Amino acid sequence: MSKLFWSLAMIFILASPLVLRVFSQAHQVDVEIDRVTSRVIRDSVLSSGNLIYNEEAQLTPEIIARVTSVQVVEGDKVEKGQPLIYLEDLDLKEVIFLQQAQVAIDIENVDRQEINVKNLHARFQRIASLLDKGIITRENYDDAYYQLKAAKSDLEASKLNVKRSKAALKQAEQRLRQTIIKAPMSGTVVAVSIKPGETAVPSTTGIPGSSLITIANEASIMVDLNVDENDIGNLAIDGEAYISCPTLPEGGLKGRISEIAIAPRNASEAFAANDATGRSYSVKVALLKNRPDKLRSGMSCRAKIYTTNPDPALTVPVQAIMSDRLSDDDGVSLPRGQRSKSKKYVFVASNGRTEKRTVITGAADDEYQEIKVGLKANEKVVIGPSRILSSLQDETPIAEIQPQGESYALLN
Structure with a gap:
């Protein structure tokens, strides 16, 4: 009897570690893990617009x-x-022929008027000399004087007619060139x-x-963006932007802001840009080198325009950040008039268990959130699955698994 007892006791002692391991594994939660890494988090403005040709002529x-x-x-x-x-151009050629003839006629009239003026001038001089000798009367002198003056006026009118006919000929020739x-x-x-x-x-x-x-000059293709009035003040010339079009590969093209409108778009432009309020501004972005040939004017596109260029900081994926409400009852001093605020935390994976840790966050982009206080580089944080993450508690046993899919931003 005692021999059987000791045999069973020995089997129990040997099997207990395996039993405990199986028991503990049965309560582990499968979670996805990512590490705290250092990267640059940049504030940005999202916008949409169209490709246009900067050098274009519509005839x-x-x-x-x-x-x-x-x-x-x-x-x-x-x-x-x-x-x-x-x-x-047949009618215009006929008009030119008529104008050329009119110019010739007016030039002949000038020549004839010049001869007439020359003749009357000589006659007037003879009459003036005869008047001094008392041979003719004053009436004959006045008649010769006014005839000469009238001939000179006719000559000036004929010269003006030549200028007018030449101008008409020039106008007709211009219309022919058109x-x-x-x-x-x-x-x-x-x-x-x-x-x-x-x-x-x-x-x-x-x-x-x-x-x-x-x-159009195809090499001058650029982006015309519609930027909201709330964001336009954050942009500057030479600001960095990334452009995404349906025909471009993931990641888009890099560009630089070349123009920022001073006045908002007018009503017709705003309507064409699907902006009912009209309170948007035109921002032109010049595409940098290596532009693909498949880009065409009028294509729709989206853009991420960066407004800051800070130093690298510790970051975690945005899905790792959890939050709840923090009140005065938690022993935290809140500003006067503010009864509660959001407290953010993450679950750190350590020694097969979770550690709920409060963090202070900073800037964020589409993928990552800056961590100012609460984490160290290379620590592991739980990022999913979301249904598991929302129900995790402190000191929960976990098993690390590979993420089922990487999360990419629309524009990097």
Whole structure:
């Protein structure tokens, strides 16, 4: 009997560590862990907008005429001064012919008037000499004087007619030149809005025929952002920004602020930007090098504009930060009139258990929260799963597992 007792006792003693381990493991909670690391937390402003060409020319006609020929299509490269569109010019050529004839007639009239003035001047001199000798009367002298004066007036009028006809000829020639629409700059044709046979109409109201061709320098593509009035004061020229478009890889493109509007957008621009209040400001961001060719004007985009550049600080993922309410009953002195405030804490993983630790936080971005007081570098904190994290208590047994998915910000 005693031998059996000692045998059972020995088996119990040997098996007890395994039993205890199994028992303790049954109460462990699987949690995701991350370490306290040092990184830069930067304040930023989020905004949206569109890609635009900073160097762009939209060609419009200066005369009403039918389009006879369009020399380019979208995507063509053009040089400054290159003919792009020809308008009908037959009527203008006829007007030029008539004006050239009128100029010739007016010049002949001037020549004739000069001869007449020269003749009357010689006659007046003879009459004046005869008047001194008493051969003719004063009436003959006055008649010769006023005839000469009238001829000089006619000569001046004829000279003015020549200037007027030459100006009309020059105007007609200018209108003829306007029938050839030339490129005002070198670049790429990004839009052709008219076809042969249609009528070109000079207008600024966007009626059909008022827009012909749009040329842009593709290398000048930039971002036009709509920044809220609450954020515009935090921005500065040369501020760093990261641009995200649907066609760009994750992380976007880096840019620098090149222009900040002084006045808000007007009502029409605000409506086009889907801003009903109109209280937004235009901020232009120049894209830096390595721009992909697939960027096009008009594409929508989002931007993160950094407003500070602080030193590195200890940080943890934002999902690790928990909070509750702190009142005067907790023995903490609160400002007068303030009955409660938020107390933030994290769960530190140490020796297989959680340690609830109060922290003081600082700046934050999309992913990380700065920790000013309460943690040390390289300590491990619990970051999830969220349903487990919200129910954790101090000294809870835990088992570390790999996070099921990394969390990335929209823009890094």
